[in-house]
Amino acid sequence: MRRIALGLFVLLGLGSVIWASLALPSFWLTTPARSIGDRIVADERFRPGALDDMLARMRSVSQATILQPEFSQAEALISLRVAEQAAQRKSADNADSEIEVAESKLRTALATTPSASFLWLMLYSVKTARNGFDSLYMRSLEQSYVTGPFEGWIALRRNRLALATLSTLDEKVQRAVIAEFAAMVDASYIEVSVATIEGATSVQRDRLMASLTNVDIASRQALAKQLWRNGVKVDVPGVPPHDRSRP
Incomplete structure (x- = not known):
């Protein structure tokens, strides 16, 4: 019994180490990223390069197995703002690639936090900007009102x-x-x-x-x-x- 208990203790210890190695990198970035996300919702402006730097740091850890919903939301918002900036200074192909990534991040964030009304609004805005108006996109706008009237x-x-x-x-x-x-x-x-x-x-x-x-x-x-x-x-x-x- 003592050996079994010791084995379980070792396994729990290893599990904690693995969990920490997967989760802590995104935990450390979640608070500053969430602050930036809140400023984006308020339509604030940022110094040149600030969002690109934060996004690069977030993408370096976003392949981790464990991500907080707040991290995914912030990454989606920052990706979208970076894509909007890219549309103003890059070629159409490069800008569209950035917007495609942003749309994917929005969908990922909504999968974990379907009650985020601003993300639904941004998804509607992105789809309309990329493809023009389509009645199929109205569900995203309607969901924005359902989740946050x-x-x-x-x-x-x-x-x-x-x-x-x-x-x-x-x-x-x-x-x-x-x-x-x-x-x-x-x-x-x-x-x-x-x-x-x-x-x-x-x-x-x-x-x-x-x-x-x-x-x-x-x-x-x-x-x-x-x-x-x-x-x-x-x-x-x-x-x-x-x-x-x-x-």
Whole structure:
């Protein structure tokens, strides 16, 4: 029995060493990579070469057997931003290769974290950018709303994309898109909201305006004034015409 116990102890020890050798490299990089990923979601900019350096370090350990979901998410986001930068400075073939890698990383990350709404949005954006609009891609956009209907920075990037294809979305998702716009106005994201209205059709504008009935009056007034300055003629609920031109 003592020999069996000793053998089990040795096996457990070896297992711990092997696990550590496989998992620790990605553990060490997960925290700084996740910080960069959060900054990408917030659409921040980075010094030249910073993302390439981090991505090279991540790829050197990404073949490990054990990867944390946060590591995969960050790698997908960094790969996508690097691909976007490559599209601006490299040949079309090289850029497309980078985007293909980024799409693969997004799928891998979503396989481990299917509740990541921003990753679903980015997958939709990548597929549309590579291949043009296809109704088959709408599931990715719809999943972004299903998994995260009201998420600050994500909404600022998602709402106009969704509005461009509003009529093709499921009715429940359409309501989520309209409600998201109202939440943006209520949170005083006025410039983004104005840009959304400017790019909307007349029918869409009517739906967007109707959603603002219960939004904070100060936010509605600010929106109406900015629209008036931009020459956009819409009726913002609860804001009389004479209030729109006041400084």
